[in-house]
Amino acid sequence: MGEATVDRRRRVPRTDVVLADPGLAEATAREGRAAVKAAVVATLQRVREGELDPDAVVGAALAALPGGLRPVLNATGVVLHTNLGRAALSPAARDAVSAAAGHTDVELDLTTGRRAKRGRTALAALHRAVPDAGDVHVVNNGAAALVLAATALAGGGREIIVSRGEMVEIGDGFRLPDLLESTGARLREVGTTNRTSVTDYERAIGPATGFILKVHPSNFVVRGFTSAASIAGLAALPAPVVADIGSGLLAPDPLLPDEPDAASTLTEGADLVIASGDKLLGGPQAGLLLGTAPLIERLRRHPLARALRVDKLTLAALQATLTGPATPTWEALRLAPEELLARTRQVQARLAEVGVESGIVASEAVVGGGGAPELTLPSWSLSLPPAYADRLRTAATPVVGRVERDRLLLDLRCVPPASDPIVVDMVAAVASVAG
Structure with a gap:
């Protein structure tokens, strides 16, 4: 038996000592002692096998618990980080979710005592935000919105006309063609990867046409010898135009000049606009459908709409996002x-007070979430040894940064200022272990 193995086993803490750690108190109250103990025992085995540092047991045990999402601090510099849940809800939206957790009037008119339109106040708020829409509807995510539109307008073998340059993959291996064809629709591809004209769409229109689909390729850019049909040009053709703008921008934003917005797309002539609620809108995961009143009513009354409807918590968060103050996004x-x-310097100074050395470097943040792929935001990051990354990610309060050029960068852009002291505490704890 080697000296290193003996030393590692000597450093393995006892199970009862770990269970008594204050960092596990909340988890024990929530998950129960048996579940926490099982996680601790499994984690200690990883320490014995040399996979884990003994000082990282509490964080790793918390991460190993089977239930519950763990709050993390997003210091990646990616504003809408899909792996971290994309948009962080505003305080107003969080309060609304809490209030809606009990019984609500989600489908009840309290004045008459009769059944009412589900989510009517949230839908009214969305309609006010985009008055150019004849009507609006909400389903559980952007892909669901597209599936509902495809099923209702082109199911049963009708055709969806779409440019070859817009046959995108939306993440995690899910591809737009597969999604659309799963509805029973047939795809009629037109144009080429880099150039598609209005004439290409016009020539494809026939008796089997369900609609023309215009997709904003929000997670990539094609440059050079390119051209694409405009919404206005497509709206002049004898077929409904459905525009999937993706990112959830409801109105023009000078910061994002290349991102299409719902209001402008409708004004240009789209019959239906599809967008996501948990991206640039800064709200909960939801699929937003905005369009002509007859078309929205057709989608709302389709049998599939029931399977895709949102719950009361999403409706509450969406309404608060639309009517409340500025979102964290x-x-x-x-x-x-x-x-x-200035904030980064303050964190650096607090770390220096407890004997932790760090640097500050100019960096770049990005939008993320499949939006504005070429937009970078001038930023600043705390620079730390790359070895801190794993330990901070498994800390009692996980701090997730990014490793770049052999250094860990913590960008505080998406970290609430009130959480800066937590960042200090977590980094100091990791530094004390690293020695």
């Missing part, structure tokens, strides 16, 4: 670099 996108630098 909006604030993160517009955070002034000088303000971010």
